[in-house]
Amino acid sequence: MTGSSIKAEKGNTPLHQLTFKEAIDYSKKEGNKTLFDALISRAESLNPRLNAFLRFNKSDSPPHPSPVTGPLAGVPISIKDNICIRGLETTCASKILAGHVPPYDATVIEKLKTAGATLFSQCNMDEFAFGSSNESSAFGPVKNPWDIERVPGGSSGGSAAAVAADMTYAALGSDTGGSIRQPAAFCGIVGLKPTYGRISRYGLIAFGSSFDQIGPLTKTVEDCAILMNILAGHDSRDSTSAPNPVPDYTKALTQQIKGLKIGLPKEYFVEGMDKEVEKSVRDAAEIFKKLGAEIKPVSLPHTEYSVAVYYIVAVAEASSNLGRFDGVEFGFRVPAKDLKEMYFETRSQGFGAEAKRRILLGTFVLSAGYYEAYYLKGQKVRTLIREDFTQAFKEVDLILSPTAPTPPFKIGEKSSDPLAMYLSDIFTIPVNLAGIPAMSLPCGFTKSGLPIGMQLMAKPFDEETIFRAGHAFEQETGYYKQKPKL
Amino acid sequence: MNYEPVIGLEVHVQLLTQSKLFCGCSTKFGEEPNKNTCPVCLGWPGSLPVLNEEALKLALKVGLALNCEISGRLKFDRKNYFYPDLPKAYQISQYDNPVNGKGWLEIEYKPNKAVILSPDAEASKMENPEAQGDSQKVQDDKKMITKKIGITRAHLEEDAGKLLHEGIAAASLVDYNRAGTPLLEIVSEPDLRSPEEAYAYLTSLKAILQYLEVSDCNMEEGSLRCDANVSIRKAGESKFGTKAEIKNMNSFKAVQKAIQYEIKRQTDLLESHERVIQETRLWNETKGQTFTMRSKEEAHDYRYFPEPDLVPFSISKETVEGIRKDLPELPVQRVDRFIKNYSLSDYDALVLVQDKQLANYFETAVAEKANPKLASNWIQSELLALVNSNKHTVETLPKFFPATYLAELLGLIENQTISGKIAKDVVAISYESGKSPGTVVKEKSLEQVTDTKLLESAADKIIAAHPKSVADFKAGKRQALGFLVGQLMKETQGKANPKLANEILVRKLS
Numbered sequence: 002m003t004g005s006s007i008k009a010e011k012g013n014t015p016l017h018q019l020t021f022k023e024a025i026d027y028s029k030k031e032g033n034k035t036l037f038d039a040l041i042s043r044a045e046s047l048n049p050r051l052n053a054f055l056r057f058n059k060s061d062s063p064p065h066p067s068p069v070t071g072p073l074a075g076v077p078i079s080i081k082d083n084i085c086i087r088g089l090e091t092t093c094a095s096k097i098l099a100g101h102v103p104p105y106d107a108t109v110i111e112k113l114k115t116a117g118a119t120l121f122s123q124c125n126m127d128e129f130a131f132g133s134s135n136e137s138s139a140f141g142p143v144k145n146p147w148d149i150e151r152v153p154g155g156s157s158g159g160s161a162a163a164v165a166a167d168m169t170y171a172a173l174g175s176d177t178g179g180s181i182r183q184p185a186a187f188c189g190i191v192g193l194k195p196t197y198g199r200i201s202r203y204g205l206i207a208f209g210s211s212f213d214q215i216g217p218l219t220k221t222v223e224d225c226a227i228l229m230n231i232l233a234g235h236d237s238r239d240s241t242s243a244p245n246p247v248p249d250y251t252k253a254l255t256q257q258i259k260g261l262k263i264g265l266p267k268e269y270f271v272e273g274m275d276k277e278v279e280k281s282v283r284d285a286a287e288i289f290k291k292l293g294a295e296i297k298p299v300s301l302p303h304t305e306y307s308v309a310v311y312y313i314v315a316v317a318e319a320s321s322n323l324g325r326f327d328g329v330e331f332g333f334r335v336p337a338k339d340l341k342e343m344y345f346e347t348r349s350q351g352f353g354a355e356a357k358r359r360i361l362l363g364t365f366v367l368s369a370g371y372y373e374a375y376y377l378k379g380q381k382v383r384t385l386i387r388e389d390f391t392q393a394f395k396e397v398d399l400i401l402s403p404t405a406p407t408p409p410f411k412i413g414e415k416s417s418d419p420l421a422m423y424l425s426d427i428f429t430i431p432v433n434l435a436g437i438p439a440m441s442l443p444c445g446f447t448k449s450g451l452p453i454g455m456q457l458m459a460k461p462f463d464e465e466t467i468f469r470a471g472h473a474f475e476q477e478t479g480y481y482k483q484k485p486k487l
Numbered sequence: 488m489n490y491e492p493v494i495g496l497e498v499h500v501q502l503l504t505q506s507k508l509f510c511g512c513s514t515k516f517g518e519e520p521n522k523n524t525c526p527v528c529l530g531w532p533g534s535l536p537v538l539n540e541e542a543l544k545l546a547l548k549v550g551l552a553l554n555c556e557i558s559g560r561l562k563f564d565r566k567n568y569f570y571p572d573l574p575k576a577y578q579i580s581q582y583d584n585p586v587n588g589k590g591w592l593e594i595e596y597k598p599n600k601a602v603i604l605s606p607d608a609e610a611s612k613m614e615n616p617e618a619q620g621d622s623q624k625v626q627d628d629k630k631m632i633t634k635k636i637g638i639t640r641a642h643l644e645e646d647a648g649k650l651l652h653e654g655i656a657a658a659s660l661v662d663y664n665r666a667g668t669p670l671l672e673i674v675s676e677p678d679l680r681s682p683e684e685a686y687a688y689l690t691s692l693k694a695i696l697q698y699l700e701v702s703d704c705n706m707e708e709g710s711l712r713c714d715a716n717v718s719i720r721k722a723g724e725s726k727f728g729t730k731a732e733i734k735n736m737n738s739f740k741a742v743q744k745a746i747q748y749e750i751k752r753q754t755d756l757l758e759s760h761e762r763v764i765q766e767t768r769l770w771n772e773t774k775g776q777t778f779t780m781r782s783k784e785e786a787h788d789y790r791y792f793p794e795p796d797l798v799p800f801s802i803s804k805e806t807v808e809g810i811r812k813d814l815p816e817l818p819v820q821r822v823d824r825f826i827k828n829y830s831l832s833d834y835d836a837l838v839l840v841q842d843k844q845l846a847n848y849f850e851t852a853v854a855e856k857a858n859p860k861l862a863s864n865w866i867q868s869e870l871l872a873l874v875n876s877n878k879h880t881v882e883t884l885p886k887f888f889p890a891t892y893l894a895e896l897l898g899l900i901e902n903q904t905i906s907g908k909i910a911k912d913v914v915a916i917s918y919e920s921g922k923s924p925g926t927v928v929k930e931k932s933l934e935q936v937t938d939t940k941l942l943e944s945a946a947d948k949i950i951a952a953h954p955k956s957v958a959d960f961k962a963g964k965r966q967a968l969g970f971l972v973g974q975l976m977k978e979t980q981g982k983a984n985p986k987l988a989n990e991i992l993v994r995k996l997s
């Protein structure tokens with residue numbers, strides 16, 4: 002194979018279209034240079050239209066010399082711009098962190114490097130992961146590869162769009178209230194939010210510390226399992242990371258799903274939800290049944306409070322986490338006559354509208370006199386929501402729901418209505434409140450050709466059952482093979 | 488009108504750990520600015536805290552020594568505020584679930600002098616007030632006062648960095664070496680009623696912390712800091728008055744003075760029918776006054792909430808009991824032992840014990856066969872006077888005058904080689920030169936003259952030289968003997984054994 006060729010030997014698939022798994026196999030034989038070149042030319046032609054990458058490695062030779070080693074064999078991968086990479090600008094798509102260069106690698110970056118992955122690009126996102134449409138990025142919105150007038154979802158919109166558009170083989174995102182799953186659904190790819198504590202948060206710039214999880218966005222369930230094998234595990238630098246042993250997730254892919262109990266929560270199928278979305282998730286349930294699973298109704302009675310609780314507790318944590326961006330140590334600073342003015346001007350000019358909204362909201366709910374009524378009550382309801390899942394999982398192995406209540410909406414459609422925007426995470430938020438794992442994977446398309454995603458939720462640390470069912474469904478339906486026309 | 492002061496103290500002590508509270512950086516003092524830092528203690532985005540278990544252990548030691556309730560449930564909270572020395576814009580502290588809950592500490596002091604006392608010694612004193620014996624002499628006529636002071640809590644938190652204003656004009660620099668250093672904040676109940684009690688509380692607390700070896704309690708280096716909450720109320724009233732929080736004192740004496748000043752300031756306000764305002768005030772050592780720092784309205788709303796980066800966890804009973812078993816001898820226990828084993832008065836025992844190094848010095852001397860009572864007296868009078876007049880510290884005392892020297896000196900007195908009076912000169916020379924008392928005595932020929940023949944011939948000489956005094960003595964004037972003994976001492980350069988000199992003269996004159 003020569004450097005100028007961008008076709009894989011087998012089946013004449015263009016190199017950029019390979020799955021992560023195929024790219025690893027390819028690289029082990031041919032080296033990663035051609036993979037790199039394929040992605041660079043793809044990114045150069047598409048990124049101006051999609052704005053998925055904030056930065057990508059434009060050099061035409063890979064930073065790692067061949068032959069490449071490690072389980073990931075030098076395959077290029079993309080990173081959401083809120084995960085710290087030593088020596089590379091990392092901004093959270095915010096003006097206030099423009100020029101910020103972390104002096105250390107996040108644990109997941111260390112793990113990827115050790116496994117032999119090549120960091121290819123850094124992905125656009127909603128500013129500080131505040132958003133469900135990727136419109137709040139200080140560096141412009143990301144476009145949905147299936148329809149560039151529509152949003153890719155958020156906040157990991159850049160990661161999702163890049164994977165969907167074959168601009169990268171896989172990407173890391175982060176999920177606080179649906180930020181991996183909702184964009185995965187909107188872009189027709191696979192996205193996993195692992196159990197809270199499954200992957201180290203060390204080096205993930207925090208939004209809601211008790212919600213945040215890093216996770217993979219991939220073309221297939223198998224790709225996702227391969228990455229989870231690398232990323233999962235205890236980290237002594239993250240006190241919230243779990244000591245549970247890490248299984249080989251790829252082993253779960255070969256298992257059958259006969260006898261698996263899958264619950265359909267009645268609270269997730271409500272009046273007024275998008276008919277096409279509802280139908281395709283109900284069809285998915287039928288497919289599972291056909292594959293031998295048992296479908297059962299379940300109830301998650303406190304679902305309706307999820308969004309309210311989330312927008313109290315997560316923003317409270319966010320308001321505190323973002324205090325450090327004050328012009329003293331990192332990133333952006335507005336010079337001023339005194340300290341107070343420097344704080345005011347730096348934060349006023351450095352943060353975008355949605356970041357300010359959440360900082361104010363979070364500061365308010367933690368304020369003296371309001372703490373009990375909001376934050377404390379919110380935490381109590383969070384316990385009830387967690388308990389809902391514990392109860393439901395006594396009856397079923399998995400819970401199936403839509404990932405988002407609608408297909409991807411138009412850019413600008415909800416940006417002036419924060420409440421409508423917040424509701425687009427209504428099905429993903431409860432998972433973060435409970436700390437359980439959940440995956441979004443494609444389950445069909447609207448008549449107009451927009452992807453629809455479904456969500457598979459499992460007990461804490463039971464990602465394996467998600468992989469097992471997800472893989473079986475994916476192999477049965479083959480939705481992942483469909484590509485956006487770009 | 489009579490007013491009663493109500494005082495509570497908040498003491499921050501730096502715990503003596505190798506590394507910081509939530510990262511592996513060194514806690515060494517005096518390094519070049521920002522050398523002891525990492526992404527965690529600099530609050531770099533994405534970094535996370537991990538609790539230093541050694542700090543937790545030290546905190547538990549203090550809790551056990553202060554009789555605190557220990558729930559075993561450990562939880563941290565964020566205290567949010569903006570200041571350049573606070574890298575994350577929040578301090579990780581403990582809000583509603585401190586590692587150490589309610590406890591107490593007993594203080595004993597006599598007005599103008601603060602010491603600690605063991606509860607047991609105190610009990611025996613109550614039963615038998617006469618039992619104090621000769622310690623009464625040392626204490627003049629003032630009675631010791633004993634009091635139990637409540638501890639509200641003692642919780643773990645991280646320290647902030649330091650702003651440096653020198654160097655460049657119109658700018659400040661920040662040194663984060665101290666950021667993240669483990670602190671234990673020990674809060675007392677408002678049980679203290681005078682500046683002296685506050686001083687006694689601090690002395691007693693410091694002794695405990697030093698015995699536990701959890702902190703070096705150096706106020707000048709900032710390893711111990713103290714804020715005082717002071718209010719006054721009419722005598723007999725049960726409601727508290729409006730309090731002021733006083734900061735910026737850098738010695739126990741300063742705390743005492745600041746409280747004294749504050750009581751007077753508040754009393755003057757009430758006497759002139761003005762209100763005391765709830766506020767934070769700064770002590771100005773040079774001016775000897777407190778000044779407004781910020782009013783209650785300007786006070787921060789810290790927006791405390793549970794630190795999500797550190798999950799709450801339980802400390803097992805076994806861990807706590809293991810730490811309790813390993814506690815060293817505490818001041819109260821040592822006082823007991825000194826009274827019992829060395830027959831010291833409780834006052835003497837307290838003065839020695841409240842300074843761990845002084846007590847160690849005493850015990851080393853006793854181990855070298857020094858008479859305990861004499862050793863205690865010599866330490867408290869001559870040796871401490873030398874330390875003070877040379878502006879030294881108890882810490883360096885063994886360097887200038889090792890405890891073995893003290894034992895040697897007391898031996899020389901006991902076997903009558905030198906008199907007590909000469910011994911004082913010997914100590915001074917020895918302290919200065921580093922030579923042992925025995926060497927000094929030999930080199931300067933300071934041995935007492937006990938040679939009867941020598942003294943008798945000297946006595947003859949004196950009697951011959953002072954016929955008038957001899958006549959006076961024979962006429963019944965006893966004072967004349969004193970003069971003659973004095974002359975004999977002079978004749979022997981003060982080295983005559985005073986008792987022997989007396990005897991010989993009396994015999995020769997009668």
Ligand SMILES: [Zn+2]
Binds near residue numbers: 523
């Ligand atoms: Zn550090």
